[in-house]
Amino acid sequence: MIPALALYGVEKRFGSTRILRGVNLAIEPGERHALIGPNGAGKSTLFNLIAGATRPDAGRIDLFGAQITRLAPAAIARRGLARSFQNTSVFARLSVYDNLRCAATLAERDRLRWWQRFSGAPEVDARAAQVLEAVGLDARAHILAGALSYAEQRALDLGIALAGGAHTLLLDEPTAGMNRAEAARAIELIRETTAGRTLLMVEHDMDAVFAIADRISVLVQGRIIATGTPAAIRADAAVRAAYLGEGFDA
Template sequence: MTAALAVQRVHKSFGATEVLRGVDLSIEPGERHALIGPNGAGKSTLFNLIAGGGRPSAGRIELFGVDITRLGPAAVNRRGLARSFQNTSVFAGLSVFDNLRCAALFAERGRGSRWRRWTHARAASTRAEQVLDAVGLGARAQVLAGTLSYAEQRALDLGLALAGGAHTLLLDEPTAGMNRAEAARAIELIRSATAGRTLLMVEHDMDAVFGLADRISVLVEGRVIATGTPAAIRSHAAVRAAYLGDGFER
């Protein structure tokens, strides 16, 4: 089976500073995969490279077997990969519905000839309505996005990726800044809304990681030191020493 996302021997240096040192990562279609590690390990840099926000110094990145190593963010997005950021990226002055409709229209705009614009606009509106319910914002459709709570804005961020039709999602700390109850609700929302899609998530909340991920990779000093199921990562001696700590189970 072709991997949904394959990172092959990726290096990234900024001047004399080597941030990524030969990262290998393979994520299967439909898999929920978490990337964890201490601050400064290179997680955000790797996310940026996968999403087209930079170029590796060496190595290759593939999306369902297609080389995307040198594509920019818009080209990567059109191939079905969407990224959320640690800070919300919604259009504050537009309604929730119009935010989602914009994302759907962007996905539709390259399909067909100009005379089909009206059909595409209608399809985008239908798609936005479907995503509203999927991310639990149906009752907030006409509210300005800038007035939503932080947790609701993160749900809208997820909705923007879904409205664009992405089959592969990169979520950067989706529960950051949330209390325990909000984080638990966010994880359940991600679980239900992304069913059938491929997910790569960077997250520091270990309850979220171990409650959602099918597999986990641990990045330390620019290298993946372990990949495995949550149970395997919990008991991995090198992971405990580098990141989780011996008291993690307690």
């Protein structure tokens, strides 16, 4: 089976500092994969490379077997990969519904005539409404996105990726800044809405990681030191010493 997302020998340096040191990673279609590691391990740099924000110094990145190593972010997004950031990236002055319509218009662009992109189309409205309900924001449809709570904006961020038709999602710390109740709702939302899609998630909240991920990779000093199921990662002595800590409760 061709991996949904694959990295082969990916390296990145800034000046004389090596950030990523030959990263190899393969994520299967429909898999929910978590990338964990201490601060400074290179997780954000890896996300930037996958999404096209920066380019690797060596190595190759494939999306469903097609190389995307040197494509621009917009070109990668058109191939079905969407990224969320640690800070929300919604259109604050548009309504929640219109945020989703913008994304849905992108997903339907090849089937729409040019005037429908501005005047509306049933396919766009239906997709936006479906995602609106899926992310639990149907009661907030017509308020400005900037008026949402932080947790609601993160849900809208996820909805924008879904409405845009992404089959592969990069989620950067999706529960950061949330209280325990908000984080629990976010975890359940991610589990429900990403079913059947490929997910790569960076997250420091280990409860979220173990609740969502099918497999986990551990990045330390620019190298992946372990990849496995949550149970295997919990039991890995090298992981416990390098990241989870010897006192981690398995």
